[in-house]
Amino acid sequence: MKPLPLALDDLPPFRVPLRFFLTAPLFGVLAGIVVIVEGETVFASRWSPALIGATHLLTLGWLAMVMIGALFQVVPVLSGRGIPAAARVAAPVHLALTLGTLGLAYGLVASSPNLVALGLGGLLAAFLLFGGLLAWRVLRPSRGGGALVTIRFAVLALFATVALGAWMAAGIAWPSLGIPYRASTDSHARFGLFGWVLLLVMGVSQQVVPMFHVTPPFPAAIARGCGVTVFGGLILLATSDARLAVVIGASATASASLAWAIALLAVLAKRKRRRTDATVRAWQLACWVLIGTAPIAWQIAVVPDLPISFVARHQQALLLGVLVVLGFCVTVVLGMLQKIVPFLAFTHLQRRALKNPAAIPLLPAMEDFVSTRTATIQIAIHATAIALTIAAAFEPAVARAAGAALCVDFAFCAVNLTRAALRYRRVVASVAERE
Template identity: 45%
Template sequence: MTMPRVDPDLLPPFALPARFFLTAPLFGMLCAGWLLVSGPGIWVSRWHPALLGATHLLVLGFLLMVMVGALAQVVPVIAMRSLPAARTLLPWVHILLCLGTLLLAASLGLPRPLWLPWALASLLPALSVFAGMLLWALLGKSSGEIAASLTRLSGLALVVTILLGAWLALGTRWPGRFAIGRWLTDVHASWGLLGAAGLLVIAVGSQVIPMFHVTPAFPKAGLRAMAAWLLAGLLLALLGVSRTGGNHGLWAVTPWVSLAGVVLFAVLVQLLLAKRKRKVPDATVNAWRLAAGGLLLGAVILPLSVFTPQWGWPAGSTLAAQFLLLGSLWTIVVGMLLKIVPFLAWLHLQSLAGFQPSALARVPHMQALLAGSWARAQVALHAVAMVTLVICPLWSDLHVFACLLLLGNMALLGGLLGLAVLRAGKARSHVVHALAEARGQTSGVFGRTM
């Protein structure tokens, strides 16, 4: 399988998505510090205010931050249309997303409900504008029908997540005017993690796994089945909440329906990676396998925690959420960052060099931008950090160690990505110099043309 041919004119400058990628580890470090100072009592319940604040730092500040940066590059490729006014709008989306994430985490975790309106005033315009940019680009002809359709569905799920989150925020600020409950929080989280993030992971994974790791293509029927199961469960959850306030039996079956799509994706990833032709050590392959394992464990634990409350295991739902969020989505994003940042840097340098041999010679290989050995070490550290964090709800004595591991993990990731971007910037100056020299030599032979 090959990706559609990339038209460099459709892509925004590398600096635009790079700012999202480089900001994400900073929020990861902030999340680690937040967890550390909150103490081990944070793991008593997933409704703990400090844990809610930390969760939104990770989900919005890390996962969504990377999603926005990746979509800014992926959508023009599969939609064959550039994002409208990307150079003007994306910097503002970045600023407002950073500000809104900080305000929302503080208002949930400290708590400071007076800051919620300011958080909404930052997040809603940023996410609404970006969702509009995506949907505008994806409405036309596309180069990959299934990938584009999955990305459209992910964008629509993001819109639903935004609306549900806004309602929850308004209900927290003005409890008497907006009816909210924990069931609505569960629906909000489901649409965000399984809908917006999950569908996007499937869309991107179906493209990059065969391309980077030389595996067979994802079966189209399997991709359609994944999307159908995920959406069916999410729509059932929304229907059950809207009609009965979360007290209907319909709500109880939704985890099984959506998780069927999750299990199918995890199994397909493992099967395809086992058939890859490039049998070389690869950090991203390790991350995909680790994430697939986390998905399967979370898919088993979550329904058990819903249907067997008599176990007296209050940490069950928290543990399931840990596996689904940290063990799968977070791991996938970390692995993708280690691959996509050097790849995009290399792609933009190749585009800049054009067909000029002397300039192309100055374009470094992806391994020179981010060494594979360091990437594998980072994924190994991430795996240890993820396991200790997942265990924390059951064994709180690991709290300090887990938080320090998370801090080191995010610091190393940020350092590797930052170094790759710096090396790409240095290579860019060499490419520009080589192009200038080539133009000078051409002018010397054929005379000045300007």
């Protein structure tokens, strides 16, 4: 299947995605600070409040923040029409997501029902507003191939994640309701990470990898089959405890994840230009993490008491969480930011300069916004942070070192993206002087 050509003329103003991209790394730094402050207790159990708080700083504050910002940009490209009123809704969605994430995460860490309730309100506002507009656009018939079909499943998984998350947060915020919220944890995490994030990444990668890295398109069977297989597996796992359903559901999800990761590595290996930039390295790192994670996720779901398992049972969920959240999801998003921010900055400036040829010499190259060297260092720091956090899942004494690595990882990202944004503003100002 050929990827649809990107229709850059429909792009919303740069400020729309940029506000999300610049905020997201700050939440990553906060997650690192929580791990440093709480230390060994973070990795004592999957139910440790600090771990759940730090996880949500990453999943909501980093992942959802960047993904929502990027969707404002990607949806017009994939469906031919943008998110309705993008320029007007971006600010309220961003504010609600920021305050909601802060409230929920701090409420979870400090075990404060009131803050959790406050966070829940903000997050529901953000997701209902953005999710509603997104669904309005992508669930309706329009042009678009396998990528858009996969993104539709991602949107459905987002609704399942938010509904289960809201149910659980309500159980924490109002204990008198007696909601057995822990029972929904696995489904919430599966729909969020293997549904919303993985499916969105599967859909978007079909479009952006061939375009940015000049590769052949994904094989049609992978492009069309992986998304529906993962989603079907998740539905089966969420709706039935029967042994057969668990085996089929876990096998479907794990095998489609593996197939997609292997296909992406193969597609990248066939790219025309052999130059390996930081985004390619991030894709490769994420694929290898997923290839390592899928069998572990399958084993935990199907044969949790496997005697030869090298991971003690209480560490299984911790390891799986670190691998999926930090090793796969955060890596993909971090890698794409290294490419998308300079590309969008350049593209928006180029459009401005078209109307004013005298401004053309003022345009910096893409490389001047985030250099290849800086982006490569970023991915190396991130790989170190992943390794230390995996170590902390086994040996909690390493927790503070892992927290420090996370702080450095996301602070480096924050500084570089902010510098790119400031450079963009300076060039816009100089171009305006010549108009």
